[in-house]
Amino acid sequence: xxxxxxxxxxxxxxxxxxxxxxxxxxxxxxxxxxxxxxxxxxxxxxxxxxxxxxxxxxxxxxxxxxxxxxxxxxxxxxxxxxxxxxxxxxxxxxxxxxxxxxxxxxxxxxxxxxxxxxxxxxxxxxxxxxxxxxxxxxx
Numbered sequence: 050x051x052x053x054x055x056x057x058x059x060x061x062x063x064x065x066x067x068x069x070x071x072x073x074x075x076x077x078x079x080x081x082x083x084x085x086x087x088x089x090x091x092x093x094x095x096x097x098x099x100x101x102x103x104x105x106x107x108x109x110x111x112x113x114x115x116x117x118x119x120x121x122x123x124x125x126x127x128x129x130x131x132x133x134x135x136x137x138x139x140x141x142x143x144x145x146x147x148x149x150x151x152x153x154x155x156x157x158x159x160x161x162x163x164x165x166x167x168x169x170x171x172x173x174x175x176x177x178x179x180x181x182x183x184x185x186x187x188x
Contacts, residue, residue: 075149078150079123094157095114098155099114101152150182153182155184
């Protein structure tokens with residue numbers, strides 16, 4: 050999957066449309082990280098988080114971030130592109146996405162403090178899906 054703008058086709062709700070699927074939620078995370086930290090830092094954090102979370106969720110091996118010339122592109126597990134309503138089709142994807150988000154959050158707090166995590170926590174589409182960026186009791 051190439052980086053592309055978030056829109057109705059990618060599964061993100063706009064004005065009462067569909068619920069965002071895991072691919073659309075990841076795209077929001079990617080775009081936010083890239084806007085705040087730059088694409089190279091976003092790529093490094095996502096790769097590292099996927100490696101760490103991959104020990105619990107082997108499907109994350111299908112999440113690949115690669116550099117092509119001056120741009121970064123990512124490929125996601127196929128199940129993440131299924132419509133959010135098709136819960137059985139992407140049954141494991143939300144768990145893998147939650148594990149990935151938890152690792153991204155841990156890395157961000159270690160590297161940047163709570164500012165970037167705080168920004169991610171403000172995004173309604175992410176917050177509405179119950180994605181947790183910090184461990185209980187973390188500042």
